[in-house]
Amino acid sequence: MESEATWFDRLVDALPNTRLFQFIAEWILVPYWAARTPVKPQPGGPRMAPQPSENLQHMMNLIMPLKDKSPIGRAKAALAIAQNVDEIYAGLNNVGTVHFARFVLVDGNLCMFSVYDGDFSNYIRDFIATIGSVFNAIVALIEDGDAVIPCEHHVEAFIDWVHARDLYQVPDLATDLLAQHNAAASGDDLRLLPRDLILQLHANPNVSLGSGYRGYPAFSVAQIRQKLGVGW
Amino acid sequence: MSVAFIPHELQGNILRGYRRSMVRYLLLEVADRQAARIWLGAIAAREGADGLSITTESAWSSKPDFCFNVGLTFEGLRALGVAPDSLQTFPTEFVEGMTARAAKLGDFGPSDPQTWPAPFDEPARLHIIASIYADDEPHLDQVQAHIAAAGGGRALRIRGTREGRNFNGDVVHFGYRDNISQPRFAVIHDRPEISEPMAPLGTVLLGHETSFEGLFWRVPQPDPLGLNGCFNAFRILAQDVAAFETYLDQAAEELLVHRLTEHVLKPGDEAKFGQGISRLAALREIVAAHMCGRWRNGVPLALSPDTPNPQSPVSLTDFDYTAQSGCPVGAHVRRSNPRGGKIVQRIENHTRRLVRRGIPYGGPYDPTRPDDEERGLLGNFLGANLGTQFEAISCDWLNLGLQDPQITGSNDPLLGANEPATSWFDMSLLNGASIRLRGFPRFVRTRGGAYTFLPSIPALRYLATLTG
Incomplete structure (x- = not known):
C-alpha cells in the first residue's frame, strides 16, 4: 500500500543534505559517537575464505605516509623506486605469486597496489626474502618505518607493519558488511549499520571498497603463465 | 647472531622423537600463578621435585622410564605473569592463537573451533600442555598424579587429557606407515647420504640461523x-577411516572400467602387490598410494611408481621430485614438502620444513565391525616460526595448491578441507597422462588444538622468578 510522504517525512529525508545538519554531524555527532562507542579498526587486506577459488587472487592497497611530504620528499620517494626498479621487477618475478604491482604517489603517501595469489603473510615474507634490501630503502622514507628495518631482521614486525597499512577492504556485499560490523556491536539491527559504517570510516580514513574486480577470477599467476606458454 | 647449542638447556622433544608406545597430553589451567611458577622452576631442575623433571636433549646413559615436556600457550604465559611488554614480542599468530587462525588452517565447517569439545572450547583457559611419554600406563598415571598434586594440589587444574598409543609400530589410521621423513640438523646428525640439504637449527630453535x-x-x-625456544602446533586430527576405505572402493571400481585402466596397472602386474591379490584390491592400493605419495608400507612413489614391493630395496627418504616423477604433484607428502622440485614460490624449497611428531588415538578400525568411535592422530608440528612453516603449508600448499599450476584450486586429498561436490585429485599414470578423481569427502577434521611455545630450560627458570 502506497502512502504519500508527509511534510515531516520530507523534512527528515532532506535533513542530511542541509549544511547545518552536515556541520553538526561532522563536528558533534560523529565525534560523540566515536568517543562513546570506540570502534576497533578492521584489519587490513583480504580475509581467507573456505572456497579455494576465493583465496587465489587478493589485492593489496598499501598506503605509506612519507616522513617528508614536501615536493623534495616526494621526489626522494620517486627516486628510490626508480633507482631500484629493475631489482623490484626481478624480485616480483621471483616471488612467483604476483599478478600486478605498481607504486603510486598520492599526496604525501607512497602507495603500493598489487594483486597477488594466496596468503598475505607469505606474500610479504617471500618479498622480504627476495628483495628485502629494496624494501629497506623505501621504508626508510616512511613515517614509523625505522622501527621495522632492516626488514630481514624484523620479519614478523615488518609483516604486521605492512598489514596495518594495507587498507581495510569493505566487504563486497551489504549483507557481509552488516555481518562484519554488527556482529560485535549491535546484533542484526539494520538501522544501526549506517552508524557502524560511519564510525569505521571515521577510524579508517582510507578504505578499499570491496575486494575488487577480477578479469580472470580463480586463476593463479602460474596458471595463466603456463597457459600462455611463458614459463612459471 | 646464532647462540650456542647446549643440549641440556633444550626440551628433548624438539629435535628427537622418543619412540615410546604411549603418550598422554594433560591440558592444564594455571590455578595459582605463584604455585605454578614454583612448579615450573622445580621441573626445570635436573633433579626435579619428587623425581619429576623435564626431559632435555642431553644424551641418555640409560633409557628413562618416561619422558616429560611442557608447552605454554600465549594465555598460559599471561596467566604466569609474563609482563605485557614481553608478551608483545611474541609473533602475532601465537598471540592470536590457533582458533583465531581457523580460516588459514582450513578449520571451518566440521573442523570449526566452535565445534571443538572441552577443554578446547575455552582456549583462554588452556594454559599449559604437558606431555608424558612412556611404554606403560602406570608411568603415565604416576606423572599425572604428580602434576595434580603440584603446589599442594592448587597450582594447576587438569581440564582434560588426550591419550595416544601405537597399535602397529609406525602405522597410523588409514594404514600408512608414518614418521619416516624428518629434517636432519647440521649440528645434531651426521651428514646423511641423501640429496636433501641439512636443516639449520633455526628451523626449529629460536636464535639460530634460519633456512632463509x-x-x-x-x-x-x-x-x-x-632463546632456544620452539613453537608447536598441537592438533587433534580425527580420521574417518570408514569414509576413506569406502572411497578407495569407489575409486578402484571406477578405475577398473576406465578406458586408461591398463596405464594405471598393466594387466598381469597385480602380482607385484602380493600373491593372489585381485585387480580391484591392487587398484585400491594404487589410489591410496597416489593420494599420499607413498605406498602404505612407506615406499615412495617417486622411487617406485608401480609397486609397493620393488625388487631392489629403495631409500624411504633419499629422493627428489622431477617433472617426470611418478608421484602426483597433488599427493600429500609432495604438497607438504615439495623438496627440491620445481614450485611457484621459488625461494620456498626446503624453507617450510617442520618437525612432525604424531601418535594415533582411538583403536584401529575393523571394517568387519564398523563403529562410531573417534580415532585419529595427536599431532605436533614444530618449528621456529608458525607463520612461515605450519600456517604457510596449511593455507597455501595443503588447501590451495599454490605451489604448482597443475593443482592450484584443489585441496590436499588426505588432509584438505574437501567437499564431494568440488574435490578433485589427479593421479599420474605410467604413460605420463593423468586421471582425475572426484567426489571424495573430507577425511580428516580438526577436533582441538592450540599453539604452544616450548620454552628452554633457562626459560622455565626465568618464569619461576617472575613476581606479581
Whole structure:
C-alpha cells in the first residue's frame, strides 16, 4: 500500500543534505559517537575464505605516509623506486605469486597496489626474502618505518607493519558488511549499520571498497603463465 | 647472531622423537600463578621435585622410564605473569592463537573451533600442555598424579587429557606407515647420504640461523625466555577411516572400467602387490598410494611408481621430485614438502620444513565391525616460526595448491578441507597422462588444538622468578 510522504517525512529525508545538519554531524555527532562507542579498526587486506577459488587472487592497497611530504620528499620517494626498479621487477618475478604491482604517489603517501595469489603473510615474507634490501630503502622514507628495518631482521614486525597499512577492504556485499560490523556491536539491527559504517570510516580514513574486480577470477599467476606458454 | 647449542638447556622433544608406545597430553589451567611458577622452576631442575623433571636433549646413559615436556600457550604465559611488554614480542599468530587462525588452517565447517569439545572450547583457559611419554600406563598415571598434586594440589587444574598409543609400530589410521621423513640438523646428525640439504637449527630453535639466508626470526624477549625456544602446533586430527576405505572402493571400481585402466596397472602386474591379490584390491592400493605419495608400507612413489614391493630395496627418504616423477604433484607428502622440485614460490624449497611428531588415538578400525568411535592422530608440528612453516603449508600448499599450476584450486586429498561436490585429485599414470578423481569427502577434521611455545630450560627458570 502506497502512502504519500508527509511534510515531516520530507523534512527528515532532506535533513542530511542541509549544511547545518552536515556541520553538526561532522563536528558533534560523529565525534560523540566515536568517543562513546570506540570502534576497533578492521584489519587490513583480504580475509581467507573456505572456497579455494576465493583465496587465489587478493589485492593489496598499501598506503605509506612519507616522513617528508614536501615536493623534495616526494621526489626522494620517486627516486628510490626508480633507482631500484629493475631489482623490484626481478624480485616480483621471483616471488612467483604476483599478478600486478605498481607504486603510486598520492599526496604525501607512497602507495603500493598489487594483486597477488594466496596468503598475505607469505606474500610479504617471500618479498622480504627476495628483495628485502629494496624494501629497506623505501621504508626508510616512511613515517614509523625505522622501527621495522632492516626488514630481514624484523620479519614478523615488518609483516604486521605492512598489514596495518594495507587498507581495510569493505566487504563486497551489504549483507557481509552488516555481518562484519554488527556482529560485535549491535546484533542484526539494520538501522544501526549506517552508524557502524560511519564510525569505521571515521577510524579508517582510507578504505578499499570491496575486494575488487577480477578479469580472470580463480586463476593463479602460474596458471595463466603456463597457459600462455611463458614459463612459471 | 646464532647462540650456542647446549643440549641440556633444550626440551628433548624438539629435535628427537622418543619412540615410546604411549603418550598422554594433560591440558592444564594455571590455578595459582605463584604455585605454578614454583612448579615450573622445580621441573626445570635436573633433579626435579619428587623425581619429576623435564626431559632435555642431553644424551641418555640409560633409557628413562618416561619422558616429560611442557608447552605454554600465549594465555598460559599471561596467566604466569609474563609482563605485557614481553608478551608483545611474541609473533602475532601465537598471540592470536590457533582458533583465531581457523580460516588459514582450513578449520571451518566440521573442523570449526566452535565445534571443538572441552577443554578446547575455552582456549583462554588452556594454559599449559604437558606431555608424558612412556611404554606403560602406570608411568603415565604416576606423572599425572604428580602434576595434580603440584603446589599442594592448587597450582594447576587438569581440564582434560588426550591419550595416544601405537597399535602397529609406525602405522597410523588409514594404514600408512608414518614418521619416516624428518629434517636432519647440521649440528645434531651426521651428514646423511641423501640429496636433501641439512636443516639449520633455526628451523626449529629460536636464535639460530634460519633456512632463509640472512633472515632471522624475532626472539621473544627477554633472551632467557625466548632463546632456544620452539613453537608447536598441537592438533587433534580425527580420521574417518570408514569414509576413506569406502572411497578407495569407489575409486578402484571406477578405475577398473576406465578406458586408461591398463596405464594405471598393466594387466598381469597385480602380482607385484602380493600373491593372489585381485585387480580391484591392487587398484585400491594404487589410489591410496597416489593420494599420499607413498605406498602404505612407506615406499615412495617417486622411487617406485608401480609397486609397493620393488625388487631392489629403495631409500624411504633419499629422493627428489622431477617433472617426470611418478608421484602426483597433488599427493600429500609432495604438497607438504615439495623438496627440491620445481614450485611457484621459488625461494620456498626446503624453507617450510617442520618437525612432525604424531601418535594415533582411538583403536584401529575393523571394517568387519564398523563403529562410531573417534580415532585419529595427536599431532605436533614444530618449528621456529608458525607463520612461515605450519600456517604457510596449511593455507597455501595443503588447501590451495599454490605451489604448482597443475593443482592450484584443489585441496590436499588426505588432509584438505574437501567437499564431494568440488574435490578433485589427479593421479599420474605410467604413460605420463593423468586421471582425475572426484567426489571424495573430507577425511580428516580438526577436533582441538592450540599453539604452544616450548620454552628452554633457562626459560622455565626465568618464569619461576617472575613476581606479581
